[in-house]
Amino acid sequence: MTAGSASRVTAKRARHPGWAAALTGLLALTLAPGATAQTPNTVRVEPDGTVHAPAMTVPVSDMLSPEARAYVAEHLVQMQQPELLAQDNGVPIFMKPYLARQMELFPHERTDTTIAGVHAYDYTPRGGVPASQQDRVLINLHGGGFMGCFPGCAELESIPLTALGGYRVIALDYRQGPEHRFPAASEDVAAVYKELLKTYPARNIGIYGCSAGGMLTGMSVAWFQAHGLPRPGAIGIFCAGATMSSAGFGGDADYFNGPLGDARMPPPWPRPAPVEGSGLPYFAGVDVRDPLVSAASSDDVLRQFPPTLIITGTRGFELSSSVYTHTQLVRLGVEADLHVWEGLFHGFFYNADVPESRQAYDVMLRFFDRHLGR
Structure with missing residues (x-):
């Protein structure tokens, strides 16, 4: 320039x-x-x-597909309408059209069940799990800031992978705040994981999630290590990283991606008072540097991670954490893939009509197909 x-x-x-x-x-x-x-x-x-920095104007990226350009504009407008962020029986209002569309596009079966005392939805492709996937299973940990979005986020994250990839996907309704506190969700994931180990070898189990669920995926691997459980075959940390801060996931993106990705103000600087811990009720009183919360704070924990797929967007407020987590995994010799979608925001792949979302589904499925059972 x-x-x-x-x-x-x-x-x-x-x-x-x-x-x-x-x-x-x-x-x-x-x-x-x-x-x-x-x-x-x-x-x-x-x-x-x-x-x-002075105020500035930022247009939607011209590198996006036409569908994605319209999607980003729609999303930013929606994020300034609080009524659309409210949840109706666990489904944020603005997500309802995306969920209805997925129901049309992706034939599947869903069973409401309980595994090891944890409520869950068990998804399979319509017509059954194909022979090629009979010995493999995915656990989905939904997003929602540890304060809701089940079943909304769980459905949007699970339905494409079961229908397109032929996987059995078990979405967990893990305990959340404000009623529950850390480590309740990690305990729930571990309980279900131990139950599935009776049927599937660890190398054939994949775990993934978006946002809070992506973070919980990393937290669960750390929890498994601390409690003598074998590591899963592969994991997906989507819309998240293995770090946390008082303002989000940490790094530059805490500041510059709130406005760009979700039309909200960045946190104030300097902070009006010393802030420790997380603003999420689920983590009240918890040290965000605890490796059972932020796995990237410990080399010993992180170097024992299984193959890890990280997905984010350049406007995602988790971008810095995603990049940093990938850098640390690679430094420690862990097989890790990072995929960053230009111009897209936190949880962008919920809209299945956007070509970039389909690209993300393909990346997820190829990664798990390549690693599970290997």
């Missing part, structure tokens, strides 16, 4: 003045030589590296 083009970028007037603290890393690169701290539309950098 030339000095002239950088100055033109930073001189744009924003339609959303609340974005002044966002996109710090990116905007630091656009500071024109010779600009002064007194200029209103100039990036200001403090001695400790903290960046204060």
